[in-house]
Amino acid sequence: MTLYFKYLLILFKSQMQYRTSFWLLSIGQFFIPFSVFAGLYFLFERFGQIKGWEFFEVALCFAVIHLAFSLSECFARGFDTFSSLIIKGDFDRVLVRPRSTFLQVLGSKFEFTRIGRLLQSSIVLIWALTNLPIEWSLVKAVTLFFMIASGVLIFTGIYMLAATMCFWTVQGLEVANIFTDGGREMAQYPLNIYQKWVARIFTYVIPFGTVNYLPLMFILGKTQGDEILYMLTPLAGSLFIIPCFLVWQIGVRHYRSTGS
């Protein structure tokens, strides 16, 4: 873990060599989700509510998923841009160092410019929270924290799956964006506004539903039945990363036997 922070530090120093580009990109990253959020705002301005969901409730949903997304893009960018590591042959270098491939790939790149996106999502989060009549308790706060943390793990898992594909295809696959960008766009609204099958995919296959929709019902007091079950769903969602990790290991083994 300390090594991870050392990687972080050295890449931060590298990033600081290009200050102007850092600030411009960060500002850009602030405004991209801002425009999406503006769309959301005007949607509710016009319709008032969607399937019983108020504006600030959806804003909270939006903030959680965008926070998770920007954090994962910032810290797990190494897997997101993994194809370049393969193409340049730098993965060989990873293999001759006495650390896990997971840690080294994670430490190969950080995208600090996502700070802009992070800031924007945080503002939305705070704005939504201050405008929602939630009875706060420690359990709810912890749940909120786990929602974001598990979200990060799920996005990271998808990046890892996409990165693993590079062992076979060499080039990066845009296909993964369907799940990351697509998943983010879908999951920024409560899942029950969609068709049943869509909601199911995003609950059981790629469990975005478990990190915002389901626990959000608990936080907002919309649950019927067992509250603890709703509360624990983020933890269940975070299990998603385990098969991703195993698939990654298979990919590494494949690379070492083919060397392509």
Place this chain on the structure above:
Amino acid sequence: MIKVEGITKSFKVAKRSTGLLQATKALFYREHTIVEALKDITFSIEPGEIVGYIGPNGAGKSTTIKIMSGILVPDGGKCSIMGFTPWKNRVEYVKNIGVVFGQRSQLWWDVPVIDSFELLKDIYYVPQQEYKSTLDLLIETLDLQDIINSPVRQLSLGQRMRCEIAASLIHNPQILFLDEPTIGLDAVSKIAVRQFIKAINQEKGVTVVLTTHDMNDIEALANRVILIGKGSLLYDGKLEELRKRFGTHKTITADYRKNSNSIDIPGTSIIHWSPEHAVLSIDTEQILTSDVITQLSKKVDLLDVTIESQPIEDIIVQLYKEFQI
């Protein structure tokens, strides 16, 4: 130290086809050919040796290095390095080796070199005390003092290569694999790199395996060469032996007092001739060099004679031809 026994490795390579139709077809279905990169390679290396691993492009040099450094898993054969099988226990094994890929950097591009060294120290779990003494030694012997605080991107290739080699030695490995360490370097840097490799081999007893296309590297460093071509081991032995066996031609350059007589000597051929100067190529299997000079001195009044062995490059080219690789 290093024992390689019957290593084989083959790659599946997609057939490249020409033409739009073929290219479109290739999108859906690709024909593959199996390329045998290594066929039954066996050798062993003792501690403290410097071994030059040579062969033309595509001979399998890099594949062997990759197998020995634990990056690739071979299809068959055994390999034992310091008691480890490189592709098993990867993490434990690689602590003991240093690897330099001449064409790729292992340093972080935008930060001062020293920062990369610090990070490598942490990656390899090197204790602070040991790190400091190693670093001091490296700075001194590789003359890094002036460049260690500059970002890597501002360094010249020669400076960078010195830093690369230093970086691969931060953790005091007992074996160093160098894949083309002098590629693209100017003469001064090449000599500096060679001297350093020699120094760490003699002072720290580091075993060095290096691949190169520059025969001067081999001549300066390695007393043993392993030659491979098309995946097979062709020669393993001393450089001089190689020269004796295959370098059977010598060149004699003679200056003499004006003399227009012919200087034909059996077993030699005249490369260049003028009334005062001649260059002869002799085949040492047919005639001894001393005999040529004796005969020459009978025919002309010799002023000056120089004898040159065949350059090692020529020998290698000849070898490649002989083995048809």
